[in-house]
Every structure is written in C-alpha cells, then in structure tokens.
Amino acid sequence: xxxxxxxxxxxxxxxxxxxxxxxxLFAPIVMGKLRIPHIIGMVLAGVVMGEYGFNILQRDGxxxxxxxxxxxYIMFLAGLEMDTEHIKKTKNQMLTFGILTSCVxxxxxxxxxxxxxxYSIPASLLLGCIMASNTLxxxxxxxxxxxxxxxxxxxxxxxxxxxxxLSLVTLAAVASxxxxxxxWQFWLIFAVKIxxxxxxxxxxxxxxxxxxxxxxxxxxxxxxxxxxIMFTSAALAEAAGLEGILGAFLSGLILNRYIPRxxxxxxxxxxxxxxxxxxxxxxxxxxxxxxRVLFHGGSIIWVVVLMVVIAVAxxxxxxxxxxxxxxxxxxxxRMMFGLTTAHxxxxxxxxxxxMRLETSPGHYLVDDNMLNGVVCMILFxxxxxxxxxxxxxxxxxxxxxxKHTSKNHHDxxxxxxxxxxxxxxxxxxxxxxxxxxxxxxxxxxxxxxVYDDKxxxxxxxxxxxxxxxxxxxxxxxxxxxxxxxxxxxxxxNGIKHAFKEFDASEIIMGLHIHHDISPxxxxxFAQSLYNGLNRQIIFVRLKQPINTLRCIQVAVPSRAEFEPxxxxxxxxxxxxxxxxxxxxxxxxxxECSEVIQEYVNRRHPSARSEYAVMEHWNELPRLAQDINDDxxxxxIISRKxxxxxxxxxxxxxxxxxRFYTGKSLMIVFPDQxxxxxxxMTFAEPQHQEEKSAYQDIKEWIKK
Numbered sequence: 001x002x003x004x005x006x007x008x009x010x011x012x013x014x015x016x017x018x019x020x021x022x023x024x025l026f027a028p029i030v031m032g033k034l035r036i037p038h039i040i041g042m043v044l045a046g047v048v049m050g051e052y053g054f055n056i057l058q059r060d061g062x063x064x065x066x067x068x069x070x071x072x073y074i075m076f077l078a079g080l081e082m083d084t085e086h087i088k089k090t091k092n093q094m095l096t097f098g099i100l101t102s103c104v105x106x107x108x109x110x111x112x113x114x115x116x117x118x119y120s121i122p123a124s125l126l127l128g129c130i131m132a133s134n135t136l137x138x139x140x141x142x143x144x145x146x147x148x149x150x151x152x153x154x155x156x157x158x159x160x161x162x163x164x165x166l167s168l169v170t171l172a173a174v175a176s177x178x179x180x181x182x183x184w185q186f187w188l189i190f191a192v193k194i195x196x197x198x199x200x201x202x203x204x205x206x207x208x209x210x211x212x213x214x215x216x217x218x219x220x221x222x223x224x225x226x227x228x229i230m231f232t233s234a235a236l237a238e239a240a241g242l243e244g245i246l247g248a249f250l251s252g253l254i255l256n257r258y259i260p261r262x263x264x265x266x267x268x269x270x271x272x273x274x275x276x277x278x279x280x281x282x283x284x285x286x287x288x289x290x291x292r293v294l295f296h297g298g299s300i301i302w303v304v305v306l307m308v309v310i311a312v313a314x315x316x317x318x319x320x321x322x323x324x325x326x327x328x329x330x331x332x333x334r335m336m337f338g339l340t341t342a343h344x345x346x347x348x349x350x351x352x353x354x355m356r357l358e359t360s361p362g363h364y365l366v367d368d369n370m371l372n373g374v375v376c377m378i379l380f381x382x383x384x385x386x387x388x389x390x391x392x393x394x395x396x397x398x399x400x401x402x403k404h405t406s407k408n409h410h411d412x413x414x415x416x417x418x419x420x421x422x423x424x425x426x427x428x429x430x431x432x433x434x435x436x437x438x439x440x441x442x443x444x445x446x447x448x449x450v451y452d453d454k455x456x457x458x459x460x461x462x463x464x465x466x467x468x469x470x471x472x473x474x475x476x477x478x479x480x481x482x483x484x485x486x487x488x489x490x491x492x493n494g495i496k497h498a499f500k501e502f503d504a505s506e507i508i509m510g511l512h513i514h515h516d517i518s519p520x521x522x523x524x525f526a527q528s529l530y531n532g533l534n535r536q537i538i539f540v541r542l543k544q545p546i547n548t549l550r551c552i553q554v555a556v557p558s559r560a561e562f563e564p565x566x567x568x569x570x571x572x573x574x575x576x577x578x579x580x581x582x583x584x585x586x587x588x589x590x591e592c593s594e595v596i597q598e599y600v601n602r603r604h605p606s607a608r609s610e611y612a613v614m615e616h617w618n619e620l621p622r623l624a625q626d627i628n629d630d631x632x633x634x635x636i637i638s639r640k641x642x643x644x645x646x647x648x649x650x651x652x653x654x655x656x657x658r659f660y661t662g663k664s665l666m667i668v669f670p671d672q673x674x675x676x677x678x679x680m681t682f683a684e685p686q687h688q689e690e691k692s693a694y695q696d697i698k699e700w701i702k703k
Contacts, residue, residue: 008054008055008056009051009055009056009057009058010056010057010058011058011060013060013062016057016058016060016062017062019049019056019057020057020062020279020280020283023041023042023045023049023279023283024042024275024276024279027041027042027045027279028041036387037138037141037386037387037389037390039137039138039140039141039282039382039386040382040383040386040387042279042282042283042286043282043283043285043286043289043379043382043383044286045283045286046282046283046284046285046286046287046288046289047286047287047289047291047379048286049283049286049287050286050287050288050289051287052287052289052290052291052292053287053291057287059284059287059288062280063280063283063284063287064284066276066277066280066281066284067280067281067284067285068244068281069277069280069281070273070277070278070279070280070281070282070284071135071244071245071248071281071344072230072231072234072244072245072248073230073248073273073277073278073281074135074136074137074139074140074245074273074278074281075136075245075246075248075249075252076230076248076249076251076252076273077139077143077252077269077270077273078136078139078148078157078160078249078252079157079248079249079250079251079252079253079254079255079256080252080253080255080256080259080266080269081143081148081149081252081256081261082148082149082154082157082158082252082253082256083149083154083606084253084256084257084581085581085606085607085608086149086151086154086606087154087158089606090151090154090155093155093322093326094154094155094158094159094162095162096322096325096326097155097156097158097159097318097319097322097336098158098159098160098161098162098163098166099162099166100159100317100318100321100322101132101134101159101160101162101163101314101315101318101319101322101340102132102133102159102162102163102166102167103132103166104314104315104317104318104321105128105131105132105310105311105314105315105318106128106129106131106132106167106170106314107128108131108310108313108314109124109127109128109131109132109310109314110124110125110127110128111124112306112310113127113128116306117303117306119370120359120365122174122177122178122357122359122365123354123365123366123370125170125174126171126174126350126353126354126365126366127307127370127374128170129167129168129170129171129174129350130167130343130346130347130350130351130374131307131310131311131314131343132163132166132167132170133160133163133164133167133168133343133346133347133350134160134163134164134315134340134341134342134343134346135160135245135342135343135344135346135347136156136157136160136339136342137282137285137342137344137382137385137386138338138339138342138385138386138388138389138390139157139339140274140278141386141389141390141393142339142389142393143270143274145393145394145396145397146397147335147393147396147397148261150332150335150396151328151332152328152331152332152333152335152336152339153335153339155322155332155336156335156336156339156340157249157339159336159340160339160340161246161249163340164243164245164246164346165242165246167346167350168241168242168243168246171350171353172190172241174357175353175357178357178358178359178365190241193239193240193241194240194241194242196240197236197237197239197240197242197247198250200236201233201236201247201250201251201254202254205229205233205251205254205255206254206258208229209229209254209255209258210258210548210630212225213225213258213545213547213548214544214545214548217426217545219264219265219268219476222265223265223268223269223272226255226259226265226269229251229255230248230251230252232251233247233248233250233251234247234248234251235247237250243346243349245346256581257547257580257581257582258547258548259547260430260433260434260546260547260579260580260581261579262433262434262436262438262477262479262579263430263433263434263477263547264473264476264477266477267476267477267478268476285344285348285378285382286379288348288375288378289375289376289378289379290372290375290376291376291379293372293376294376299369300369300372300373303369303370303372303373304372304373304376304377304380306373307373307374307376307377308376308377308380308381311341311343311377311381312341312381312384315337315340315341316337316341318340319333319334319336319337319340320333320337322336323336331392331395331396331399334388334392335389335392335393335396337388338385338386338387338388338389338392339385339389340385341381341384341385341388342378342381342382342384342385342386343374343377343378343381343382344378344382347374347377347378348374348375348378351366351370351371351374351375354366354370355371412503412505413436413437413440413442413505413506414442414445414502414503414504414505414506415432415435415436415444415445415504415505415506415507415508416444416445416447416495416498416499416502416504416506416507416508417429417432417444417445417446417447417470417507417508417509418447418448418449418495418507418509419446419447419448419466419467419470419509419510420448420449420463420466420510421510422466422469424510424542425466425469425470425510426470426473427510427540427542427545427546428508428509428510428540429444429470429473429474430542430545430546430547431508431538431540431542431546431576431666432444432508433474433477433479433579434546434575434576434579434580435508435572435573435575435576436479436575437575443474443479443480443481443482444474444479444480444481444482445481445482445483445484445498445502445504446467446470446471446474446481446482446483446484447483447484447486447495447498448463448464448466448467448483448484448485448486449486449487449488449491449494449495449498450463450485450486450487450488451487451488451489451491452487452488452489456487460485460487463485464485467483467484467485468483470483471483482502484498484502486498490528492528492529492532495507495529496529496532496533499533499535504535505535505536505568506535506536506537506538506568506572506671507529507533507535507536507537507538508538508540509537509538509539509540510539510540510541511539511540511541511665511667530639530669531639534639534671534672535671536565536568536569536668536669536670536671537668537669538569538572538666538667538668538669539665539666539667539668539669540665540666541664541665541666542632542664543629543662543663543664544629544630544664546580546632547580548630549580549582549630549631549632549664550582550583550628550630550631551582551583551584551585551628551630551631551632552573552576552577552582552583552584552585552631552632552634553585553587553623553626553627553631553632553633553634554573554584554585554586554587554588554634554636555587555588555614555617555620555623555633555634555635555636556586556587556588556589556592556596556614556636557617557636557637557638557644557646557649558588558589558592558617558644559592559643559644560588560592560636560638560644560670561591561592561595561596562643562644563638563642563643563644563670563671563672564670564671564672565670565671565672566670567599568670568671569636569668569670570596570599571603573634574600574603574604574607574609575604577604577607577608577609578604578606578607581608582608583608583609583610584607584608584609584610585609585610585611585612586609586610586611586612587612587613587614587619587623588611588613588614589613589614589615590613593611593613596609596611597609597611617646617648617649618648620652620655620659621655621658621659624659624660624663627660627663629662629663631663631664632663632664632665632666633660633663633664633665633666634665634666634667634668635652635665635666635667635668636668636670637649637652637667637668637669638669638670638672639669639672642672652667
C-alpha cells in the first residue's frame with residue numbers, strides 16, 4: 001500500500017487531463033442513476049481527488065487556467081443568452097432584486113460575524129461582501145432545460161452582476177483602509193477606471209463584431225474571435241480593479257444580438273464550454289474544499305453552520321421578497337433563490353484578497369477558521385443551489401408543457417430549402433434556423449434539383465456535396481436536415497413534387513435577380529413555382545450575414561390581414577426578429593397595424609416591434625429612403641386573384657432595381673386558397689380574432 005502511495009498525487013499532465021475527462025464522462029452517468037444533478041458530481045469528484053481528499057491529482061496549472069476560463073464561460077454564456085428586451089422591461093425588478101440579494105445577506109452577516117463569531121469590523125465587512133455576492137454555478141442546468149430566457153433566470157443573472165459589483169466596491173473600501181493611499185484620490189482613480197472600462201467595451205466590441213462577422217464566415221475564426229473578446233473584456237475588468245467575470249458577462253451581453261441563439265456559432269460556444277471548461281471549473285472548486293476540518297471538532301463546525309445558514313437565509317429572503325413585491329409566481333421566486341444561493345468564484349477571490357491584508361506583523365485579516373469556513377460553505381451552497389434549481393426547472397418545464405400542449409397541435413411547419421448555389425445556401429439555412437419553431441423540434445428539408453441532361457452525373461455529385469455541407473452546418477446548430485438530390489426535366493415541377501412528397505408547409509429559396517426586368521427578374525423558374533403552388537414561398541437575397549442585421553422593414557399591402565396565410569408569415573418574421581434581436585418595423589394601414597400589434601402583444605411581447613402608416617403601395621420609393629445597409633426589406637406580395645392583390649405588384653421588379661439595389665431583400669408569397677386547398681393542411685387560428693378573420697375570408701371565397 002505504501003508502495004502504491006508513491007504514485008500519488010498524479011503530476012503528469014496527460015494523466016491529469018485523462019482523469020478529468022473520465023470524471024466529466026462518468027459523473028453524469030453515476031449521478032443520473034442516483035437522481036442527483038451531475039454538477040454536484042463534478043464538485044464532489046474534485047473533493048475526493050484533491051489534496052484534501054484522497055490526494056489522487058495535483059492541482060496543477062491546468063486547473064487554474066481551465067478553471068478561470070470555465071468561470072468566465074458561465075458568466076459569458078449568461079450574458080449571451082439573456083433576453084435584452086426583457087431586461088429593459090424588468091430593469092426595476094432586476095435592480096430591486098440585485099440590491100436585496102446583496103444587502104440582505106450583508107446586513108445579516110456583519111452583526112453575526114462581529115458579535116457571535118468575534119471577528120473584527122474589517123473582517124466582518126469582508127465576510128459580508130462574500131455573502132452578498134454569488135456565483136451562477138447552477139446556470140448550466142438552466143441551459144440544459146432551455147430556460148435561459150425565463151424571467152426568473154434573467155432577473156437572477158442581472159442581480160448577480162449587481163450584487164457582485166456592490167460587493168467589489170465595498171471590498172475595495174475595506175482594502176483601502178489597509179493601504180497608505182486611501183483618500184479621495186483612490187476613489188477618483190477607481191471611478192475613472194470603471195467609466196473608461198465601460199466606454200471601451202460598449203464602443204469597441206459592437207464595431208469589432210460587426211466588422212469581423214460581416215467579412216469572415218469561417219467557423220473556427222468566428223469562435224476564436226468571440227473567445228478573444230471575452231478574455232479582452234475580462235482583462236480590462238481586472239485592470240479597472242473589478243473581477244474578470246464581470247467583464248466576461250458584459251462582453252456576452254454586448255455580443256448578444258450578434259450571435260443568434262439558434263445558430264451554429266452559438267451551438268459551438270455552448271458545446272465547448274459545457275464539455276470542457278465549465279466542468280474543469282467545477283472540479284477545481286471541489287479540489288479547494290477541505291472537509292477534514294469538520295471532523296476536527298471545535299469552533300470550525302459552528303463557523304461553517306452559521307455561514308451556510310446565513311448564505312441560504314439571506315438569498316432566500318431576497319428572492320421571495322422580490323417575488324412577493326412584484327407578484328411573481330412562487331416557482332419564479334424559488335428559481336431565483338436556487339440560482340443566487342451558490343458561492344464559488346467571487347467568494348474564493350475575496351478570501352484571497354483578505355489573506356493578503358496584514359492587520360499586524362504576522363497576522364492577516366482572514367484566519368484559518370474563516371478560510372476553512374468559507375470553503376466548506378461553498379460546497380454546501382453549491383449542492384443546495386444545484387438541487388433547488390434542477391427541481392424547480394423541471395416543474396417550470398412541466399407547467400409550460402401542460403400550458404402549451406394544444407397550442408402547437410395543428411402546426412404543420414416543415415420548411416423546404418431548394419439550394420443550388422453555394423454562395424446563397426448558407427444564407428438560406430440561417431434564415432430557416434431563425435424562422436423555425438424550435439419547440440416543435442422538426443428538421444429542415446434540403447433539396448437540390450438537377451436537369452436530366454448530359455451533365456446530370458456531374459451536377460448530381462455537386463448537389464450531394466453541397467447538401468452534405470449544409471446538413472453539417474444544420475447539425476452544428478442541433479437541427480436535423482433531410483436531403484435529396486432530384487433529377488427533373490423542369491426545375492419548378494421538381495420542387496413542387498418534392499414539396500408534396502415531404503409534406504412541406506413552405507419554401508425558403510434564393511432570389512436570383514437578373515439585370516433584365518420582368519419576367520427574368522424572378523429567375524428562370526420562380527414565377528412558374530409561385531403561380532403553380534398555393535403555399536407560402538419566401539424569396540431571400542442577403543447582402544450581409546443575418547446576425548448583423550439591425551432592422552427588418554416589412555411592407556404590408558392593404559387587406560393582407562384577411563388572407564389565409566397572414567399569421568404564418570407574421571409568425572415567421574417575429575421569430576426572426578426575436579432570434580437575431582433586431583427591430584421589426586411594419587409599414588401598413590392602420591387597420592392592419594392594429595391586428596399585427598394585438599398579435600405581437602399576445603404572442604411575442606419581447607419583440608421590438610414598431611409601426612408606420614403606409615396607405616398606398618406606391619409609397620415604396622419613399623420607404624427606400626429609410627433603408628440602411630444593415631436593414632432587410634420584406635415585401636408581402638399576394639398572388640393574382642387574391643383579396644390583397646394589386647396591379648402595382650407588377651411594378652415591383654422595376655422598383656427594386658431602381659430603389660433597392662444592393663439592399664437585403666425578402667419577398668413573401670403567403671398561403672392562399674386555391675384549387676388544391678382541400679388537400680392542404682393549414683395551421684388553424686387559435687384565438688377568437690384570428691378565427692373571425694379566418695371565417696370571413698372563407699365566406700368571401702364561397703360567395
């Protein structure tokens with residue numbers, strides 16, 4: 001046995017990394033059997049393998065590096081996945097909860113530490129700062145359940161940043177009492193550094209992101225750029241005297257609108273963080289925890305018990321009090337309590353600061369009891385936070401499923417993507433990803449039509465390679481894609497036959513604009529397609545990546561609200577606006593705008609929708625004056641013979657060539673009634689006003 005101990009702790013970097021990978025692999029399996037959140041398994045594995053456990057692994061530099069990256073990653077993802085529109089609407093709740101979740105634990109901790117534990121005033125204030133802050137250790141659970149944009153999650157993330165900022169400012173005040181430079185000059189310089197830090201971040205990152213993402217589409221380059229931005233922000237935060245996690249969070253918040261939630265880039269960011277960096281951070285936290293001190297008896301047990309009770313009680317009071325004041329559901333209060341209870345990164349950083357502050361020669365602000373108490377408190381609060389967050393997330397998901405069981409029952413969504421040109425295909429896929437209903441979890445259909453001529457075999461191979469590449473990109477965004485290379489004598493007929501075979505609901509395809517005006521404007525087969533198919537067809541021309549668009553401008557003809565496909569295209573555009581976090585401006589008559597606004601308020605309240613009056617379709621030249629390069633213009637065009645059809649639609653090719661050259665465009669032919677209406681399945685309206693419009697148009701058709 002003694003001979004075996006000579007091999008431990010393991011110091012070889014290869015074996016250390018292998019051991020960590022085994023923990024990351026098997027912890028979810030073992031914890032799943034025990035019905036315990038696997039995050040707890042990561043922390044406990046660190047306790048067992050660390051210096052204070054069985055001393056299996058040495059806590060080498062990889063834990064410091066990867067752990068720091070994991071800590072940044074948690075906060076970066078939190079900022080990246082926040083609903084920015086919800087932040088604007090709930091800023092008062094967020095500020096209230098941030099102040100309460102910081103001040104309540106601080107107010108409880110300081111007197112207890114001073115009068116019960118017998119710490120000095122500076123030490124009591126330091127412990128109060130530790131208890132006031134928290135770390136979003138349980139945030140990966142939120143991501144796993146898809147609740148990143150749930151109101152309680154958004155409030156918890158925002159309040160965590162507020163609490164951390166208040167704690168760091170208080171800590172700076174405590175530390176300044178031990179410094180010779182603790183006058184007004186210190187606070188002036190501190191304030192200037194923070195202001196410069198914020199200005200640099202909010203001026204530099206958006207411009208850099210727009211410039212880079214427009215010019216480079218390589219997946220590896222985009223990922224490295226995003227991570228470089230995260231580390232730059234963290235380094236600037238530390239240079240300003242703040243914690244790096246604050247900078248990582250702000251960089252995620254700023255990049256929020258440039259990285260759509262339903263994109264391959266977002267999928268890569270989440271995958272790499274959840275696979276390597278975040279588990280490394282959790283295991284590293286566990287390796288710092290010394291549970292042996294609990295078996296030594298004496299005052300340490302009393303210190304740990306008090307710290308855990310204070311940490312849990314303070315956060316619980318703040319969460320449920322905010323829930324009560326703003327009349328939020330009890331489950332939201334419980335979720336806020338679970339997310340804000342854990343202490344890890346911030347607490348460790350503040351303890352390290354206290355260990356460097358010398359009260360007298362040979363004596364430091366943080367003694368062994370406080371250090372061991374804080375480290376043990378971190379373990380217990382992480383376990384409590386994880387258990388509460390996971391159980392609450394399951395209840396919220398179950399409640400939402402029961403609430404929405406019938407909502408998507410009649411939704412026939414299945415998007416067909418005819419793709420021929422590689423330079424257009426990625427743009428079409430990106431549009432489909434931000435328009436699809438992710439809750440239905442239905443895949444896309446990629447189609448390539450090949451002429452039956454002498455070049456058939458060569459074109460078939462090109463089509464297969466293109467569709468394979470697009471299927472890989474779709475999988476990177478966690479979306480399935482069926483593919484088919486089809487031989488046809490006529491492109492339009494080939495698409496129509498594939499549409500019926502796959503039972504598709506709509507088509508998204510490229511707009512191949514020629515220099516000649518109509519009929520070649522639509523390409524060689526598009527006109528035949530939209531005249532011969534009575535389902536929704538969206539033609540797209542993107543002049544820049546979709547995630548860099550800042551506004552969707554929609555031109556809606558009069559009486560469009562009475563068309564059968566009205567709610568389908570409206571739903572798709574609103575999803576797009578929400579997923580790329582940009583404004584959507586509807587140009588329509590007042591009656592139509594009122595119907596759109598009512599639908600937006602009910603179904604998509606977080607959409608940044610605006611409304612402008614457009615009485616006549618001949619106002620398109622005037623509309624063109626307000627279109628910038630980072631806007632996309634959407635024209636809603638009815639087919640001939642329908643209620644909202646206008647002869648002015650015939651002039652659209654000419655007007656686009658004259659006034660919209662070089663602009664991103666989308667032309668939508670909505671669902672219509674036609675000869676094959678009885679064989680088609682439409683999503684039935686779910687609300688009374690939608691049903692009324694639906695019935696009106698049916699009666700009109702009958703008459």
